[in-house]
Amino acid sequence: MTVHDVLAEEEVPEGGFAVVQVEGREIGIFRIGGNFYALHNYCPHQGAPMCAGRVSGTTSPSGVYEYEYGREGEILRCPWHGWEFDIRTGKSLFSDRTRIRTYKLSVGGGRIGVVLGEH
Numbered sequence: 001m002t003v004h005d006v007l008a009e010e011e012v013p014e015g016g017f018a019v020v021q022v023e024g025r026e027i028g029i030f031r032i033g034g035n036f037y038a039l040h041n042y043c044p045h046q047g048a049p050m051c052a053g054r055v056s057g058t059t060s061p062s063g064v065y066e067y068e069y070g071r072e073g074e075i076l077r078c079p080w081h082g083w084e085f086d087i088r089t090g091k092s093l094f095s096d097r098t099r100i101r102t103y104k105l106s107v108g109g110g111r112i113g114v115v116l117g118e119h
């Protein structure tokens with residue numbers, strides 16, 4: 001297991017993200033509700049750079065003629081074909097089996113590190 005120090009916490013604003021390079025991988029680090037999440041900057045569909053997509057919410061199941069929008073700031077939408085993913089888990093909203101690779105982070109002392117070599 002190796003921790004790669006990449007950013008200061010303050011470099012990732014609440015509701016925002018930063019893209020870092022670690023051992024040839026491009027990783028997006030997001031901040032939601034004061035917590036940090038790391039996603040591979042690569043869509044599992046056709047490889048779009050996910051961090052070029054929009055952070056938004058999504059519609060939830062609702063009745064006919066009803067429109068329920070929620071989870072603002074928790075969903076990342078692929079810039080190419082619009083697949084939606086939960087930033088916290090990397091899972092797509094349509095299947096547990098389709099997901100963006102996530103990475104463990106080490107956060108402390110005002111710094112963020114990406115943990116590699118741990119499964």
Ligand code: FES
Nearest residue numbers: 043045046078081
């Ligand atoms: S490349 Fe991401 S949805 Fe198609």
